[in-house]
Amino acid sequence: MDEETKTASSRALQRHDGVALWRQIAQALRGAITAGRYPPGGRLPTEAALAQDFAVNRHTVRRALEDLSRAGLVRVEQGRGAFVAEDVLDYTVASRTRFSEWIRRHNKEPSGQVLRLVEVAAEAVVAGALGLRAGARVVMLERLGLADGRPVSLANHYFPARLRGLREALEASPTITAALSAVGVTDYRRQVTRVTARIPTAEEAALLAMPRNRPLLITENVNVDGAGAVVEFGIARYPTPRVQIVFEP
Amino acid sequence: MDEETKTASSRALQRHDGVALWRQIAQALRGAITAGRYPPGGRLPTEAALAQDFAVNRHTVRRALEDLSRAGLVRVEQGRGAFVAEDVLDYTVASRTRFSEWIRRHNKEPSGQVLRLVEVAAEAVVAGALGLRAGARVVMLERLGLADGRPVSLANHYFPARLRGLREALEASPTITAALSAVGVTDYRRQVTRVTARIPTAEEAALLAMPRNRPLLITENVNVDGAGAVVEFGIARYPTPRVQIVFEP
DNA sequence: ATGCATTTGTTCGTATGTATG
DNA sequence: GCATACATACGAACAAATGCA
Numbered sequence: 001m002d003e004e005t006k007t008a009s010s011r012a013l014q015r016h017d018g019v020a021l022w023r024q025i026a027q028a029l030r031g032a033i034t035a036g037r038y039p040p041g042g043r044l045p046t047e048a049a050l051a052q053d054f055a056v057n058r059h060t061v062r063r064a065l066e067d068l069s070r071a072g073l074v075r076v077e078q079g080r081g082a083f084v085a086e087d088v089l090d091y092t093v094a095s096r097t098r099f100s101e102w103i104r105r106h107n108k109e110p111s112g113q114v115l116r117l118v119e120v121a122a123e124a125v126v127a128g129a130l131g132l133r134a135g136a137r138v139v140m141l142e143r144l145g146l147a148d149g150r151p152v153s154l155a156n157h158y159f160p161a162r163l164r165g166l167r168e169a170l171e172a173s174p175t176i177t178a179a180l181s182a183v184g185v186t187d188y189r190r191q192v193t194r195v196t197a198r199i200p201t202a203e204e205a206a207l208l209a210m211p212r213n214r215p216l217l218i219t220e221n222v223n224v225d226g227a228g229a230v231v232e233f234g235i236a237r238y239p240t241p242r243v244q245i246v247f248e249p
Numbered sequence: 250m251d252e253e254t255k256t257a258s259s260r261a262l263q264r265h266d267g268v269a270l271w272r273q274i275a276q277a278l279r280g281a282i283t284a285g286r287y288p289p290g291g292r293l294p295t296e297a298a299l300a301q302d303f304a305v306n307r308h309t310v311r312r313a314l315e316d317l318s319r320a321g322l323v324r325v326e327q328g329r330g331a332f333v334a335e336d337v338l339d340y341t342v343a344s345r346t347r348f349s350e351w352i353r354r355h356n357k358e359p360s361g362q363v364l365r366l367v368e369v370a371a372e373a374v375v376a377g378a379l380g381l382r383a384g385a386r387v388v389m390l391e392r393l394g395l396a397d398g399r400p401v402s403l404a405n406h407y408f409p410a411r412l413r414g415l416r417e418a419l420e421a422s423p424t425i426t427a428a429l430s431a432v433g434v435t436d437y438r439r440q441v442t443r444v445t446a447r448i449p450t451a452e453e454a455a456l457l458a459m460p461r462n463r464p465l466l467i468t469e470n471v472n473v474d475g476a477g478a479v480v481e482f483g484i485a486r487y488p489t490p491r492v493q494i495v496f497e498p
Numbered sequence: 499a500t501g502c503a504t505t506t507g508t509t510c511g512t513a514t515g516t517a518t519g
Numbered sequence: 520g521c522a523t524a525c526a527t528a529c530g531a532a533c534a535a536a537t538g539c540a
Contacts, residue, residue, distance in 0.1 A: 090443070093496050124321045134320075194339070195494040197446035197464040215446040215464035245444040247342050247496045265515075269527060295505060306529045311506085327506045328536035462537085 013054060022063035025054055029068060033084050041242075044074065044082040075241075089152055091238065092246045093193050093219075098177060099145050099153070108147040115207075116142040117170055119161070126158050129222055129233040137161040141170055144207055151208045152243055155236035163231065180231060188231050193221040195245055200237070210239040217245060262303060271312035274303055278317060282333055290491075293323065293331040338401055340487065341495045342442050342468075347426060348394050348402070357396040364456075365391040366419055368410070375407050378471055378482040386410040390419055393456055400457045401492055404485035412480065425481075434474050437481065442470040444494055449486070459488040466494060 013024050032038055044050070047065065051058040065082055068074045076082045089106055091097075103110035120140050127134045138158045145153035157176060159166050169179035180188060197215045205212045216237045223232040238245075262273050281287055293299070296314070300307040314331055317323045325331045338355055340346075352359035369389050376383045387407045394402035406425060408415050418428040429437060446464045454461045465486045472481040487494070 094498065123319055190498065193496040195444050195466065195496070197466050197489045199462065199464065213448065215448065217444065217446050240446045247442040247444070249343070249439065249498075271527080297505080307506095308530090309528060312527090325506075326537085328504080328538080330505065 013056075021054075021056055022060050022067065025050075025056070025061060025064035026067045028054075029064060030073065033073060038084045040084050040086045042084050044084065046081060086242055088241065089147065089243045090246045091243055092248060094190070094248075096189050098175075100175065103145075103147045103152070106147065109149075111146045111149065112174070113144040113146070114141065115144055116140065117167065119167065122158065126233055129220070130158060130160050130230050132160060139163075139167045139170070141176070151239070153236050153238050154204060154207055155234055158233045158235075159231065176232070185225050185231050188223045188225050191222045191224045193219055195219050197240070200239075204237060208237070208239045210242070215240050217243060219245065262305075270303075270305055271309050271316070274299070274305070274310060274313035275316045277303075278313060279322065282322060287333045289333050290335045291333050292329075293333065295330060335491055337490065338396065338492045339495045340492055341497060342439070343497070345438050347424075349424065352394075352396045352401070355396065358398075360395045360398065361423070362393040362395065363390065364393055365389065366416065368416065371407070375482055378469070379407060379409050379479050381409060388412070388416050388419070390425070400488070402485050402487050403453060403456055404483055407482045408480065429480060434480050437472045437474050440471045440473050442468055444468050446489070449488075453486060457486070457488045459491070464489050466492060468494065 013021060013028075015021065029038075029044070038044055044065075045053065047058050047061050050061045054061065065074060065076055069076050069082075073085055074082050075085055087106075089102075089108075091102060099112070100110040118140055119137055121135045122130065122132055122138045124134050126138060127136055130136075130138065132138070138161060141157040141159075143155050143157070144151055145155065163180075163183050163185070166179060166183045169182040170176070173179040173182060180186075196218050198218065200208065200210065200212060200214075200216045204216065208216075217240055219234075219236045219238070221234050221236075222230055223234070225231045262270060262277075264270065278287075278293070287293055293314075294302065296307050296310050299310045303310065314323060314325055318325050318331075322334055323331050324334055338351075340351060348361070349359040367389055368386055370384045371379065371381055371387045373383050375387060376385055379385075379387065381387070387410060390406040390408075392404050392406070393400055394404065412429075412432050412434070415428060415432045418431040419425070422428040422431065429435075445467050447467065449457065449459065449461060449463075449465045451461065453465065457465075466489055468483075468485045468487070470483050470485075471479055472483070474480045
């Protein structure tokens with residue numbers, strides 16, 4: 001490598017001054033990360049590149065990366081590289097969880113994008129959750145949720161057809177809460193949440209701006225109104241490890 | 250295929266009798282599945298094989314499989330085949346969740362296998378959860394949980410070293426609850442649970458008897474004693490889709 | 499990393515039986 | 520009887536995903 005292309009941090013290394021080289025490297029990388037030189041989720045240079053950059057052996061770089069990894073600042077993945085840890089969005093499951101509230105609690109700006117709003121025949125799982133017979137008509141809303149413009153959730157919401165005018169309300173309203181309110185459901189709460197995970201389809205990965213080899217977290221939940229009647233069944237998909245689910249009893 | 254190797258069900262097909270062939274095929278497969286001829290999680294013959302077996306076109310078999318898939322009886326995966334849906338173990342997160350209770354609630358026989366029981370230095374995540382400084386000594390127990398002999402969980406339990414005699418108690422005792430009781434912690438409850446997912450390592454996949462391309466569900470949880478002091482931090486890994494996590498507020 | 503075999507997914511075209519008017 | 524619409528069934532080819540060597 002050309003001497004002139006070295007970073008400022010690489011020049012600062014002091015040998016035999018009582019501070020191990022790997023500590024100095026770790027500190028330099030820490031500084032570069034917090035300074036934003038390597039953005040969250042971004043990839044650090046390869047170990048070989050860093051070794052050449054700092055003019056040390058690759059083992060020394062690995063020691064530094066191990067330190068950062070233990071501290072949770074970076075995530076090292078075999079065959080892929082080292083990545084700056086992303087800020088995780090904790091999705092706290094509570095009785096009355098609304099998307100916008102969740103995002104705002106993390107000091108980010110919520111926004112959404114309706115992908116589909118159609119009336120379909122309920123499949124077995126959906127019908128079972130809504131307490132309908134298979135094939136019954138339901139309104140389905142597919143929506144991409146974003147935080148500061150970055151996709152963080154992809155949700156399918158199913159509503160029983162007995163809620164007259166809901167589809168029109170959803171077309172007019174930006175939020176589900178408002179649309180339900182427009183058809184007389186002024187309050188609803190989450191009854192049960194089921195969590196699983198799977199590999200995303202190509203389409204899901206593209207929409208959520210995530211690699212295809214990382215799993216989706218999937219929640220299925222049933223919302224009921226004040227009288228206990230089911231008003232919504234939702235299946236939401238979240239990209240790992242950007243989103244985690246948290247349960248506080 | 251030799252005429253003699255056809256299954257009984259394939260001979261039962263009646264053409265032009267008012268019941269569509271694909272319905273008859275779906276019904277025959279339904280019967281074979283419920284009769285245990287294709288066990289849960291097992292693979293059905295390929296579409297081509299079934300088509301030859303039933304002496305119909307592959308489209309007709311696909312139609313039948315689509316019906317079973319919609320009903321939730323089978324799961325079809327491109328490039329792999331069609332699989333009989335497995336009975337899912339719902340892991341209900343509650344304040345006082347014990348492994349053996351969970352398994353017994355599903356009418357299965359719980360058992361366990363200790364993989365490691367060692368004293369180690371706490372890494373950042375573990376130390377943070379236990380309220381210790383990084384590097385503090387902790388007791389770590391790694392345990393494989395089985396239901397009717399089938400692996401369903403792989404858990405790492407971390408205990409603060411202040412619990413004197415715990416390691417010996419864990420060596421002697423079959424369950425964590427009993428060991429904690431032996432060192433004076435007669436009651437503990439789950440404080441917070443965090444859920445995420447990732448692809449398993451080769452070792453994890455082997456231990457949990459699962460394919461490497463299917464994600465693990467991972468829970469991290471903190472257990473506190475009656476006084477609110479942290480007595481355990483646990484990281485458990487569950488195979489999807491055999492296990493799902495359920496929150497009931 | 500690459501190619502290959504296997505398996506499901508999709509899309510053509512064609513033909514036939516059935517219900518309707 | 521005839522025209523039409525619809526569901527059913529078959530055949531061929533190719534696309535896409537998976538697993539393996």
